[in-house]
Amino acid sequence: MTDTVVDAARPAGVPPVALEHVTKTYGVGPGAVTALDGVSLELQEGSFTAVMGPSGSGKSTLLHCAAGLDAPTTGRAVLVGEDLAGMPEDALTRLRRDRVAFVFQAFNLIPTLTAAQNVELPGLLAGRGRDRRTTDGALARVGLADRRDHRPSELSGGQQQRVAIARALATGAAVLFADEPTGALDTRTAASVLELLRTAAAQDRQTIMMTTHDPVAASYADTVIFLVDGRIVERMTAPSADEVATQVSRLPSRDRGR
Secondary structure (H helix, E strand, C coil): CCCCCCCCCCCCCCCCEEEEEEEEEECCHHHCEEEEEEEEEEECCCCEEEEECCCCCCHHHHHHHHCCCCCCCEEEEEECCEECCCCCHHHHHHHHHHHEEEEECCCCCCCCCCHHHHHHHHHHHCCCCCCHHHHHHHHHHCCCHHHCCCCHHHCCHHHHHHHHHHHHHHHCCCEEEEECCCCCCCHHHHHHHHHHHHHHHHHHCCEEEEECCCHHHHCCCCEEEEEECCEEEEEEECCCHHHHHHHHHCCCCCCCCC
8 A cells, every 4th residue: 555645845734736817719810719707626635536527518629728738828827736827838848747747548557568568657757667566556545456467468357447547546646637548447447546536535635536427437536527618617515326316317418529
């Protein structure tokens, strides 16, 4: 089991993720599309937040701006105490590498590496070297201690996603961004993955932002925010899956192709 990481580089009381009046517009003139429209949001340490909304609502754009994968058109994005505006690309890359972890629907594992090597990779890229204790501890937490030497092709989809989560846990990152992490999984496997994310927030104090279309997945989060046309229109605290589904049914659906 990995030790809880204290984020000494971030000033006390500063939320690990903060967006201030963020807009994101693609294109110019009459054909311009506003993906985010004045979004303000703070995610506290150890929180687990799900982002929901109809197709084209701006969920992925919100995650990308918060994670420094995309730059807002206007407004301010702060990640683990660092203002992302104008940050040089090499510094931004280091920030994401050292302080942030990602889990995506597509798993993003290196097919030629074993599970253990995939988990070790971020540490090697960051120059921290191999730490077998941390790697094995992370794999044990996700129930894959006996699969450490298997390559992705030898693992099920659920097992590959759990390797991706073990990789995120092993980094000790302050913030974990998960973009539709259960979209390709069956119900039972998805539940185990979501429990792992909830535990990472509660035990390791990782701050988690997850996009999802699934009300059941969203119900694992502490807070669910709902986007429509790039704006936050509703927030729910510790909702049930039925409560989330009811709220989703009330949202207008408008596909802008985002």
